[in-house]
Amino acid sequence: MTLRVAVAVLAAVVVAAGCANNGASPGPPPRTSSIRATSQEPSPSATPSQEPSPSATPSQEPSPPATPSDTPTTPARDTPTPDSTAQPQGCVDRVYAGMSRAQRVSQLIMSAVSTSGVTSSELDVLRRDHVGGVILMGHTYAGANHVRSVTNRTQSVAPTVAGSRVGLLVATDQEGGKVQVLNGPGFSAIPTAVVQGQWLTAQLRQRAAEWGRQLRGAGVNLDLAPVVDVVPPNLVSANHPIGRLSREYGNDPETVARQSSAFVRGLGQSRVESALKHFPSLGHVVGNTDFSADVVDDVTTRSGDFVLPYRSGTQAGAGFVMASLAKYTRIDPANLSVFSPVLLRDVLRGQLGFRGVVISDDLGAAVAVHSVSPGKRATRFLSAGGDMVLTVDPSTVDAMTSAVLSRVSSDTSFRAHVDASVHRVLTAKVEAGLLGCAG
DSSP: OOSHHHHHHHHHHHTTOOOOOTTSOOOSOOOOOSSOOOOOSOOTTSSOOSSOOOOSSOOOOOOOOSSOOOOOOSOOOSOOOOOTTSOHHHHHHHHHHHSOHHHHHHTTEEEEEETTOOOHHHHHHHHHHOOSEEEEESOBOSOHHHHHHHHHHHHTTOOEETTEEBOOEEEEOEEETTEEOBOSTTOOOOOOHHHHTTSOHHHHHHHHHHHHHHHHHTTOOEEOOOBOOOOOGGGTTTOTTTGGGTOOSOSSHHHHHHHHHHHHHHHHHTTOEEEEEEESOSTTOOSOTTTOSOOEESSOOTTSTTHHHHHHHHHHTOOEEEEOSOEETTTEEEEEGGGOHIIIIIIIIIISOOOSEEEESOOSSOGGGTTSOHHHHHHHHHHHTOOBEEOSOGGGHHHHHHHHHHHHHHOHHHHHHHHHHHHHHHHHHHHTTSBOOOO
């Protein structure tokens, strides 16, 4: 979702309704995966910035207070701790082998649940289709304990396979500013990325670790953040999905790479996964793919300003990359990024060496894909090199899973792609503490 949650907030303000710190003890050390390889190029954010990076659009928002906010009192119960002696890859292989074909395909779907409470229809989808993850939708100010009750109910339907409970990825958009889904007691008010981009990297990492602890305590294990799109200074006011909402960390690749990587490292300290978005970039577009078709970038090339932030972010530990729904005519003029094997396989996997999970931007309700049937949205994304289909519309899940299952049965090449994607998603779940094998 590039803008849907933010627009919901703006509309909510009009009608008087609501649409990823100092002082806290340090969290566990950052996770270093032994099974997910990333690019070996050194990250530009390895050394903290010595002074705030400049922002082309200075914000008037103050830095958040140093005092940590309240945390939920309900104990966490969604994350079984993997046995430290178990080999992660062996665990993944064992669980994969114990799954039916339908269970494997379901791991590649992320559906939506409401932050106000899981509806009966949403719960039916979770029970029937055993999706691999959910995204929390709808701004809430009810606080962390309420969110924890929602995520607990969501995790209650997690399946057990080969003696191991396979927890759900629980995601939300918790960037800051207008794009902060979870609010209220237990959640800090996170400033915009423009403000975060002016902080010292050590400060940003510390604050992100606190935000991560709040998410983890509320049962959220994946933040669909940070935005690593580079918006040129002259396009900030015209760029609807990013610049107009102050979602950019800066206006040059170096600043964006340094600051977004600090955000990723902070979340990682609190064992919250992060997703770099929107690959390759929405920094050079005008329209918003949630509400417009034919959003086109005719500037970005394979060596564009997106390269440094993505290399830096994966080096920092980001295990997910979200593919955008825009078209990049100078890279693949025939396909949207989300359907482009050139972008997802050749550029992201090949050129940038990414080995984590490629998740789509919304393929359920976004106008950018309305001309494509839900089933084909899923199969085209997976065939292009994607791993996890995100849909904010639960009614599309059946069509998506049915289409993938049908093609898996008849297309051996596609089946091999799907099998590799299931392994990547299960590996991410091991790293998130959602899948553990005893011995």
